[in-house]
Amino acid sequence: MSRAILVYGESGSGKTTSLRTLDPERTFIVDADRKGLSWKGWKKQYNGAKKNYTQTSSVPTIEAIYQKMQGEWADKFDTLVIDGLTTIMVDDEMRRAKERGFDKFVNLAQCVWNIVSDAHLLRENLTVVFIAHSLTEHDESGYQWTHVKTGGRKLDKIVLESKFTTVLWAKSLDGRYVFVTQADHSTAKSPMDCFEKEIPNDMAAVIAALKEYEEDDDNDAETK
Template identity: 60%
Template structure:
């Protein structure tokens, strides 16, 4: 069973930048946004020649990448990243623009749920990191709540966060970039006692701490 993490946050909150300290030799990034990465020299680290980077939001292509990473072909890969889930949802929705029936939203929900549900079935030594944009809803009383932004009410009912053990909320606070590991007004969550409420914006640190926690190490 793979370790599965979600990083959610607004644009500019440091979600992609948090990948900067991962080892390119053991990391595979699926760039569904097709926007590239956000640190100096990333093109030397992640490219086709290194067999660790692909730009696609196509569900079938992503599933094929997942199969390769899960098989003997890419056993060196220990971290798989999808950046972002929203790009997959939006591109699938755009491809179905001319469809007017309910099946359009049923199919969209099914394809995203199918991908996310497969993460836990991947090999034990793999960590899957999904990046997602957030939506903050406010009611008439002023109560607000932040969660993963989805396309269609069907996906809202499914609650994508339920498929992740760890959901980190990326935030930019006074020029500092941090992860919030739990919150009263968001779906951020993490294993009990694993993290402080705010931790460094560094997914390598997060993975190392989760491994220690799982193995009951200091």
């Protein structure tokens, strides 16, 4: 089972920028938003010639990339980033715009659910990072709640965050870009005692902390 991480936040909250610390030689990025990355020099690090970057929101193409991660790319990459889960949902909905009937909405939900579920079935030494937009809602009493923005009520009922043990809320606070790691009127969560409540938006550091946490868990299990 792979290590899966979900990052969500508003536009400009540092979600994509958090990837800047990853090793380009060991990372493959799927840019579903097709907007490029967000730091100086990224085109030299990630491009078609290096075969570590592609722009697509096609579900079959992403599933094909999963298969390559299990096969010919197994020794090349240890991190896979799907940057634009929300865009994948929207684009799939647009492709099905002329479809009619209830089944359309079931298929829309199943499509995204499968991408997330299948990622968990990839090899153990692979980390899969999903990036999505957030939605903040308020009820009549003024209570505020921030969660992943989805493509419809069926996905809202399923709750995509339930498929992850690590869900990071990207925020910009007084000029600082951080991840919130525990629920604060949100669906943010992480393994107990793995992180402080707020941490820098450094994806390499996040993955390193999770690996160390898992190793400590394994050592504890062996001594019992």
